[in-house]
Amino acid sequence: MCTSHEHEHDHEQVETAQAGAGRRSFLRATALLGAAATAGVTLPTAAEAAPTSASVKASWRPDTDSRRFTLAVMPDTQYLFDGPSIDKAPIEASLRYLLEHGKDENIVFLSHLGDLTQNGAKPEFAAIGEAFRLLDRRGVGYSVLAGNHDVNSSTDDQRGSSPYLDTFGLGRFKGARTFGGASADGYNTYHLFEAAGREWMVLALDWRLSAKGYAWAKSVLAQHPHTPVILTTHELVVEDDQLSDYGQQLWDRLIEDHDQIFLTLNGHYWPAGRATRKNAAGNDVHLHLTNYQNRYFGGAAMIRLYRFDLDRGVIDVETVSPWILGRAAKGLNELERQEIELSGDADRFTVDIDFGDRFSGFAPVPARASRPVSKLLVPGTVAYWRFDGQSDGTAVSGTVRDRSGRGNDLTLVTVGGGTLNWSSDHHPEQPGHGSLEFTGYKSPLKGAYLRTVDGAPLNSATFKRGYTIEAFYRLPADWDPDHNAWSGVVSRTGTGGAAGKTADDPDEPLATLSLSNDREPQWAVRPLNQEGIASNWGQETPLETWWHLAVVNDGKHTTLYVEGCPVVRNPTATAVGLTSVGLPWLLGGYEYAGKIDQILHGRLGDVRIVERALPVTSFMNH
Structure with a gap:
């Protein structure tokens, strides 16, 4: 996320809290609260955060054949990891939500969109790195990337060593089931997961790509020519139907000419917004901005759930706060009641995609042969x-x-x-x-x-x-x-x-x-x-x-x-x-x-x- 002077007009557009969440939100929240009460989604103590031996052994096993699956997305968490005011509870609640609901939601992957921390300091990264061990212990596939607050914002992916890289570098992901590889500098990674009977890629790119970074990203796409790609980065869309200057560069130099990229996700700016652009192949690319750090408790590690349904040809998007949901049994304060689940058009919507048609240019499904x-x-x-x-x-x-x-x-x-x-x-x-x-x-x-x-x-x-x-x-x-x-x-x-x-x-x-x-x-x-x-x-x-x-x-x-x-x-x-x-x-x-x-x-x-x-x-x- 930008500093205040970079973002002055956005502060004037802070979204109105969704106090009237509506019947669907009420029912969903009620169901989740019930699950929280019975499945242990409530806010854990530090001692409870340590997994049992049974949970350590239980590995992450999404249904890779189901044509319904969920990608979880977590934007800027920087205010939770800001010097002396570090608070891991909200992010741990969100990560535990993924573990608890991984099966019924068929959650296949989590993408963090950068600005994990406020100052990029070692203690901040030590804290958030420890929180993500909840996923490491269960073999959950996830990606992270550096935002401008995680590194020196005046540098690109050739910056060299940093606390970010010490915590979320190759050593952390090497050997993980979904990890595909990293650029030589370590700041760009790609991840492969199986869902709906096919391979998908999350291409997680640094805050600022260098020429080497662009070359590496293009080489990864060339090595996986038939794989649909979700590109994640910290900055791209700045508001509805508008890309930032750097976002336009990403479009011009990478996204537009690579038909595999059908969806992009970024944080950095607020409020949430969307854009759709035609690529060089004439196909729609959906570009989404999601960031809630301007909301109560720095966004409380709120997550977006991208529910893919290949039979219906849609991605249903929903935004929830597991941390607040888990606290509800103890009683919520006024601001928590407004933030428990977001139901505005920018936070709950459906993207229509004929996946077969959209992917036909790079991964056509062969027609079934005539039978005698x-x-x-x-x-x-x-x-x-x-x-x-x-x-x-x-x-x-x-x-x-x-x-x-x-x-x-x-x-x-x-x-x-x-x-x-x-x-x-x-x-x-x-x-x-x-x-x-x-x-x-x-x-x-x-x-x-x-x-x-x-x-x-x-x-x-x-x-x-x-x-x-x-x-x-x-x-x-x-x-x-x-x-x-x-x-x-x-x-x-x-x-x-x-x-x-x-x-x-x-x-x-x-x-x-x-x-x-x-x-x-x-x-x-x-x-x-x-x-x-x-x-x-x-x-x-x-x-x-x-x-x-x-x-x-x-x-x-x-x-x-x-x-x-x-x-x-x-x-x-x-x-x-x-x-x-x-x-x-x-x-x-x-x-x-x-x-x-x-x-x-x-x-x-x-x-x-x-x-x-x-x-x-x-x-x-x-």
Whole structure:
């Protein structure tokens, strides 16, 4: 953090304390206080700070495969380590929080952003160095870096020896599981950790890089060309959407041309702020300033939790004070109550990142190869249709062959002059690398669909022992519920009335896997043992996204799956088989009262029907 004359305007912008933390903050704080009361997060005495033999032996083991993990960030702690007023309690509380919540938060790493101390003096470093032994004893991965108060601020990373380096130099990190290496001067380090099934890097850089420092950083990035990088340094962002002069230099000389760097973290200035810039590859780099030393008790070693969720494509950021949380049971003073958890927009927010897309320039995920038909013909397969091997835009004509060899071939039916075309677009987990593009329209009815040929064995099948029906589909941006709703993905023709089952609507088809006006998949059928229609409902499926559906009946009950996940509205009533009147099945078409009523508007990928219940692990998207 800068001296007061460097930061005069920032003192005039001290953030208003977040006294009204809101319901979410209250609930989270309450939960943490409960954990503190039962898990020992409360402020420890000096004697309690020493680990037990059991805790020494217990090593740090984050879940490296989980697609949800947390990076902890600690900014300027300098006021806690200022000459005669050294107070280790707040930082020890934060470090203990990481140990206590490491498993449930899946905390993989801690990054300190510099200005560990106020004066860079040996006693100050001795105190904070001892505090960090809490992590050393458990093998927790962490990084530190020198801020301007930790070293002579007029020097760069070629300054030579210092109390900082004596405490947090190579000797401390050598042999640590996450330590990758250090520059020859010792002031720049890189750290590698495993999370979400891949390697990540924290590149921790000195307060001021020399030419040698820049060269070293570039060499580290070159040695790890496929590793996403979080760059930490003491100074970079000065306020929202603004870099400092040195921060601009870092951007120009290092960050902009290295696409691997997707996130930067720095302290030094206050209040907290953010910037986003496009790098030379045209990708966003998120640059975050976090510093709370201007707040009560010098920030009380407050920590930020960066919760990565690769499935949701977000980083959820939250700021908490474990030291104050741990004191709550004894009663908090007025300022502590305001600081227990920060809930302002600068302190709790979400960063949206499509990680696969963002990292594709330097670490593309190889596309899954097409799988041969033979691999999909599991025992009990009665029909398998796939639509690869044709040029984009080529019109479908004639017969589409059933690849199972069971004779359930498809023939083209056109309505109102509509066409059906081949496409190479497909679900990333689909066995066949192709699809059919349907262009159905409700009024006037127009399009083209496929139906099984007369005499196909599938037409009379009743599946008394169970079945699995799977399909991949994707709806385009111009899908309109007024003209495209209730089109069938896979349907069976013949009505309930024709089968002598007149409960509910007798004109509805005997079986249909359709998409509602809200793009919800619905499986509506008349089982052999029921007069009425049994329906399974999925949730709304967004446009321009490939989806996999599976309907599974084990001879007693039917379950609808979306992307291999069971939906909530699966009826519990016994359902046996499927009623048939010997008429064809349709792909992309839906009949009502025995006449074609709607045609799919979207793409349809591989479709498979198996005369038994398959486990999720045997679905086509596995």
